[in-house]
Amino acid sequence: MVLSSSVSRPISQLQLAPGSVVTIPEVSWQEFEAILLELGEKRSARIAYSEKTLEIMVPLPEHEIPTDLMSDIAKLLLRLTGQRYQPFGSTTFKREGVAGVEPDACFYIRHYERMIGRRRLQAGDPPPDLAIETDVTSKTVIGAYRALAVPEVWIYDEGVFTIFVFQDGDYVESTTSATFPDLPISALVVGAISRAWQVGSLQALEELEATVRGFEPED
Secondary structure, eight states, X not given: OOOOOXXXXXXXXXXXXXXXXXXXXXXXXXXXXXXXXXHOSSOSOEEEEETTEEEEEOOOHHHHHHHHHHHHHHHHHHHHTTOOOEEOTTOOEEXXXXXXXOOSEEEEXXXXXXXXXXXXXXXXXXXXXXXXXXXXXXXXXXXXXXXXXXXXXXXXXXXXXXXXXXXXXEEEEESSOSSSTTSOHHHHHHHHHHHHHXXXXXXXXXXXXXXXXXXXXXX
């Protein structure tokens, strides 16, 4: 007779190298919540949960420069276009029993006043208006955003920038940003990230600001 038994160990004990992605199917919502609690808030890994599939991702070091830069670009463009906002970083957003996701960066724009001073999300809070992801192609991640109905998601993947706009219950790829409809966002973001590798993030942002100001009509 051959006896078999399963071996389990806490998720927090997994040693994941930078760039790793672990996919775990058939995870219940209760298990997802328990894993979030086990992993804690101070961690480098990002999670996404949709359709009972959990993904745990550990970003590569080169992931951080585009991520930080895209967040700075969004802040710069919001300021230049006169839009107020409240950043929420990599907060864990959840739809009870359905999905959860942690963006690399996100912003409240339409409801920014409501979210000022919010230390923890509360029941009934809206999703952020803009979420940013770097190096993500997973259906799990997009599925989680779909369940949360985030109005706009930016994804940058190895030089390719994609805008997803939420329409009629699903995401459609768009060449135009709903947040910045009058700006060529794709060209601006890809150009700024490329320049940042050459001249540094600060100069890339300064050049981007000069470019955007050049679009403004003269008095």
